[in-house]
Amino acid sequence: MPAPTDTPIDFAILTAIEVERKAVCTAFSLTEKDRVKKDGRVYWRGKLPLPDGDAYEVVVAQPADMGNIEAALLASDVIKHWQPSAALLVGIAASTDKDVKLGDVVVGRTVYYYEHGKVTPDGTKPQPEMINADSVLLNHVVALPDWEGKLPAARPDGRADAPQVHRGVIASGEKVIASAATRDEIANSHRKIIALEMEGYGFSRAVWQSFERVRHLDIRGICDDGSETKDDRWHKYAAAAAASFARHFLSDRPVEPRSKAANRP
Template sequence: MGSSHMPGDITIGIVTALAIEYAPVRKVLEGAHDQHMQGDQKLYCVGSVPSAAPDTPHQVVATQLTRDGTRDAAATVIGLVRSFPSVRTIMVSGIAAGIPDAGLGLGDIVSATEGVVDYSHLRVTGEGTELRRPLGDVSAAVLDADNRLAEHEIHGHRPWLTTLATLERSNVAFRRPSGGETTTVHRGAIGSADILLRDAILRDGLAHRHRIIALEMEASGVATAARLCGREFFVVRAISDLADQKKDDRWHGHAAAASTAYLHALLGALMPEISTPTRAGGNRNVDGLPRIVEALLGSRAVRDEHTRSQLIDLLPAYIRSGVPYSSTPRIHVISIVSTCSGYPSGREALLDSLCVLLGEDSPEFGALAAVIRQNWSRA
């Protein structure tokens, strides 16, 4: 087994649905080893992947869903973030169905630069059908990395093809079923729902209506859970079928390997997130922690899970990545204050985030700022 990693070292989480998707991900992790976390029944694989900083690799945790589908994906992300609270970005890797009219063929790679569309979350009225709400945008940092890969591709540099060739040599399951074709990268929106689709007419209708180029069954759950946990997300897929009657499993292995290869290249173009070590003594300067917590819980904005996630998003990355998620508002607020208190700049970071969320001139911010300053000394 490889060297042990503490949860605080890890900033990237990778989620896969199937064993054939999980296998190549484990293969590209350096020093990969299994890890159990106390209070969590999932088995995780921990390792590292090169980053855009040569001497600082990404520390990564990967896991496989118990079952495919959006619900299990959401539950898995929440559990992963609870066990590894320093994870900042959740990545999805695996297979998808492609839209032929968008130019996608078997084995092609899809980078979800335009996000994820939950095409089953609908409002149906006499005037027609429309999506109920967006899932949130993809990680800006990973999107920047994808832009760099796209620019490099123009000059003929495709590092994912080298990784894919290595995976194909490592296991016959990852090899391309038929030779001669080239692997093309497509960028756009991916549709996600709990629907295993084998209907070309329905497929093309969804593609036209929602401007999606591929279909899968987990990303909308990952996106929802990532938003609720105050984390970022990104999705990479590769095409294993075309969502028609010809759908079979022959391309699963190669598509899973192609997706992993491109995700590996994305991380290689992404700067690592460096967390500042938590100061020893934790919240020793928060003399009135209970009073601060009660004041924050008195704010409707902080009690609401959605806006509380926005508050966390406004914190500096090195702080927000360490805030454990809880569905219980009181526990979550305690975690926010306790995590902020571990940093010399934590009090001001929390005040700045509340100022942006509530408005500098709002009476609510003024009252909360007074309680925080009165009960939390700087030194």
């Protein structure tokens, strides 16, 4: 049965592309029967049972296209339509660090927007912007029990290695990066950058600027290395890794369910 539409949402989970959204829906046992329409947007709504008998109300969303602008517009609509207490951006990204392997998961301590700058006769002077993750959610990630990393997708390399979880800075921009030189130039602008994507800044900025106090976190599965050799082979596995870790994170009850808090005497 679809979740009732009058109960408060605990977590909104945003994705950028179909492979990410399908991975999240699979991880949270959502099907086409869970589709809900609001003001031109389509969402997937359901419950995540918690070990103590409570449950989180969750809603999943995907925009029409990828990129920071689409992510910001979607985040604004999700906050308007559902008033969640927290929002996750869950999807895939490129690694910028040799220790962050294909299939691993990156949790963003900070989203680093590298596109802003000033063009002068002497070159472009960068003016990066940084938005920190919500401290409560991030602190809970640090204290999580071990994640087994069992996924409903096979590793493209045929190995049995479980994904490793890394915490660091996620760089966010407007372009698909398929150049090792460009990747390294971006990564060298901040020593703690370990992943590169296109939606984290728009998502974080929209949440940060909203009137509502919405906690937020960016979770990414690594699908390529941002070089000339990048391809789509790891997309499904990386999306499944990020979605599975997101469920593991929520299953550990990082915040109090809103329905329980509302019913407390």
